[in-house]
Amino acid sequence: MLTTQSIFDRYEEVRARFPNVVAREASLGISSLLDIDDQVDAFVFDAFGVLNVGETMIPGADLRLDQLRARGCAIRILTNAASYDREGAIAKFQRLGLRVMDDEIITSREAALQNLSDGSWGVIADDYDPLNDLPSSVTRLKDNADDYDKAEQFLFLSTADWTTSRQGLLMSAMQQRPRKILIANADLAAPRDNGFSIEPGHYGHQIADQFPSYVHFFGKPFPDVYDLIEESLASLEPDRIAMCGDTLHTDILGAAARGWRTVLVTQDGLFAGYDTQPFSEQAHLFADWHVSRI
Structure with missing residues (x-):
């Protein structure tokens, strides 16, 4: 908590x-x-x-x-x-x-989208996010380990549907083949009506603890x-x-x-x-x- x-x-x-x-x-x-x-x-x-x-x-x-x-x-x-x-x-x-x-x-x-480069992106996003402002070469990352392996780079937008299991898949993919990951929300947490929500920065810093040169944070x-x-x-x-x-x-x-x-x-x-x-x-x-x- x-x-x-x-x-x-x-x-x-x-x-x-x-x-x-x-x-x-x-x-x-x-x-x-x-x-x-x-x-x-x-x-x-x-x-x-x-x-x-x-x-x-x-x-x-x-x-x-x-x-x-x-x-x-x-x-x-x-x-x-x-x-x-x-x-x-x-x-x-x-x-x-x-x-x-x-x-x-x-x-x-x-700010994060201005730093997207060519290649295939594995994207961590809310299921309801249409991703209309992203390139067509993106794959939503969920529970399929192959999607993590195939992605050339990662973009972390939202924790709305993220789980510790999926974080484990992402960390495993980075351990097998480190690659660039953009954390589009640097916050660790945000105040909600009933406490704090975990935000992308929380997971991004976990990865940066092991792969500091591959993780790029955006936002304050x-x-x-x-x-x-x-x-x-x-x-x-x-x-x-x-x-x-x-x-x-x-x-x-x-x-x-x-x-x-x-x-x-x-x-x-x-x-x-x-x-x-x-x-x-x-x-x-x-x-x-x-x-x-x-």
Whole structure:
């Protein structure tokens, strides 16, 4: 069973794979993002734990985005969720009740797909994912060991239908013939309505423990998604962009490594029910600001 402490500890174990960052020594508390909108030209939001928990929008999230836009701030949602293509991601935020424009959404799936090369791909995806944004030369990986053996490369999009048995088949295939594997969601876990779900990063780091040079991670805190955000905000200096997230090792670390400002959101995500100060002290990771909800 995943807990806040176990997730944090695992992030610390694999931290050597993350970008380097100069640590801040403290974080300033604010009551809402409206307190700092004069210091920020663009707010970038993690989704899970900041805008929503599972399939439920966090109260007031939609209003806050509208208020920030009205004050002239650009809005981006930067999500590590890779289970949906762009159309599916837009539809999900609409279901949640968030008023979000197409060009305001950037996903780790997009970053991973930009790095697909020629050849046959074994894909780990939700059964309901049509894979319309992938090349035709893909095979869904399930319980047939031959499919793992034949794949020239692997792409990990979703844990929705993944099992420990299938992870064993993937690990066995890598042991027999190591090959490139793209992990399109670097998260270890995500907050849901009834606990934490295991995400692709959890399994990706298991493989990277044995085959570090073959595993490539996408999404926060790795750089490709930040490139996409900065391309969409080309006129802004990095220190006028603020990342709002609930996880120190993904949201805060990755953005700080880019020179962005950072806001740790504490009430509903990874650290729900916990004082974040001891975690920040242990990891030497402090956001510029911390806030209960945005």
